[in-house]
Amino acid sequence: MFWFAIGLSSAFPVHGGNRFQEAQRLGCRPEQLLDASASLVPFPPSRPLRRCLNRALTDCTLRDYPDRHHHHLREAIAHWHGVDPAMVLPGNGAAELFTWVARDAALQGVSGLPVPGFADYRRALLCWQGSLQTFPLPLSWSAEAPQPFPLRPDVDVLWITNPHNPTGQLWSRASLEPLLERYRLVICDEAFLPLVPDGERQSLVPIVGEHSNLVVIRSLTKLFAVAGLRLGYAIGTQERLQRWQQWRDPWPLNGFAIAAGTALMTDRSALERWMTRVQQWVTREGLWMHAQLSELSGIRPHPSAANFLLISSDASLVPLRERMAHRRVLLRDCRSFIELGEHWLRIGLQQRPGNRRIVAALRDLLS
Ligand SMILES: Cc1ncc(COP(=O)(O)O)c(C=O)c1O
Known part of the structure; x- marks a missing residue:
């Protein structure tokens, strides 16, 4: 796996999107995982x-x-x-x-x-x-x-x-x-x-x-x-x-x-149509996700113009990320980002069913 060592004492994944490795670790098939750790458009190929x-x-x-x-x-x-x-x-x-x-x-x-x-x-x-x-x-x-x-x-x-x-x-x-x-x-x-x-x-x-x-x-x-x-x-x-x-x-x-x-x-014209569709999705799902996450106790969503957003907490979010992974939802560990660390996670926006699944799992684990 692609690891980035900080101070050589501990190692965290430097990148999201390790679906295959995570599936192996969690004992499931890659397709069973919802990967919100990488921030890619969630539409099928054009x-x-x-x-x-x-x-x-x-x-x-x-x-x-x-x-x-x-x-x-x-x-x-x-x-x-x-x-x-x-x-x-x-x-x-x-x-x-x-x-x-x-x-x-x-x-x-x-x-x-x-x-x-x-x-x-x-x-x-x-x-x-x-x-x-x-x-x-x-x-x-x-x-x-x-x-x-x-x-x-x-x-x-x-x-x-x-x-x-x-x-x-x-x-x-x-x-x-x-x-x-x-x-x-x-x-x-x-x-x-x-x-x-x-x-x-x-x-x-x-x-x-x-x-x-x-x-x-x-x-x-x-x-x-x-x-x-x-x-x-x-x-x-x-x-x-x-x-x-x-x-x-x-x-x-x-x-x-x-x-x-x-x-x-x-x-x-196909490119223009695709970009319009993508940007409309980011507007719609970004607003929805931020509103839903704001209602959960113990985490704070941060504003974002892009197709991903950060959440933070006073407590370490590493255990929450791991419990989400066991529910087959991957969020981005932020420990490899200098200045962030274990109190932060990044979530890549999905289509509405995927976003509902993320929010439902978080609600369940945080309540
Ligand atoms: C800000 C930023 N730039 C570039 C890249 C890499 O893009 P590519 O897949 O084209 O190498 C990433 C990947 O996560 C990224 O987050």
Whole structure:
């Protein structure tokens, strides 16, 4: 299992979404578990996605080497965002691209990481012995969306997650733009942004062309629930992305991921419909979940603009997480998030029946 050691004395899962390992540990089948520890859209795969993957089994996708320049995929992504295809680099998940952007970051100086935050940035920086400093975000925040980014750390490189994981805060573009004058490199991870109602208005993608020190990283993992495909992309200057292309494996993306990504990003109206459906689900279920959780004793739900939310308690929530797991509901252990710990859990939104199941199990265990 993928563990992250803190102080080498204890080990916690660094990531959610360990359904297979958890099923083995709990003695059940993976499909019996409701996995709210990873934050993926809970809809079945879209029709264009299924059609394209079926086709890929019978054409040459499996047999042939993939296009190492990802020509069609880059064009489709570039067209969707209205940028030059030379400014797009598809990756084997956003995670692969963090590795390369971290190499640039390590050369620029000290990286500033807001905490609690996504642990993979640290992993990527450590690949290149990059220096980093963490900066705590206030652990109490409003429901305002968007809201101003609260930190101005004294570092060379700033890593931003918009919306922030794990808090679900949506940062306003107006508060992020001035940061581009202040830092040698700004890395903005927008992995969850297309899921956030009205979130795209806060994206930094439209200004990448004006700022050579800005890289935006996106992921298709959450939006299309395709964590197994490994599909993300970076938007940055052509010169920077060409450099990364020279550093990486010859075929970092497999043919199925390239075919799926191209199909998903090419059909503009299908993509718009999917995003609308996803954002309506986040609005509806986010409000419902927050209201339901507010009525439970012993826990506090925190506001979120995204498809996940944090709960906290004065008591340790580790036993509650374990008892939920025995009821076959997985919640995200937050002990691996610096600044959070055992008093926090993260819940990924589901469709209504799944959300009812989470609330019912929590109500039962907390009463
Ligand atoms: C904020 C954030 N960015 C990126 C990723 C990783 O995305 P991918 O699956 O494309 O590597 C995650 C995964 O949990 C995440 O939480």
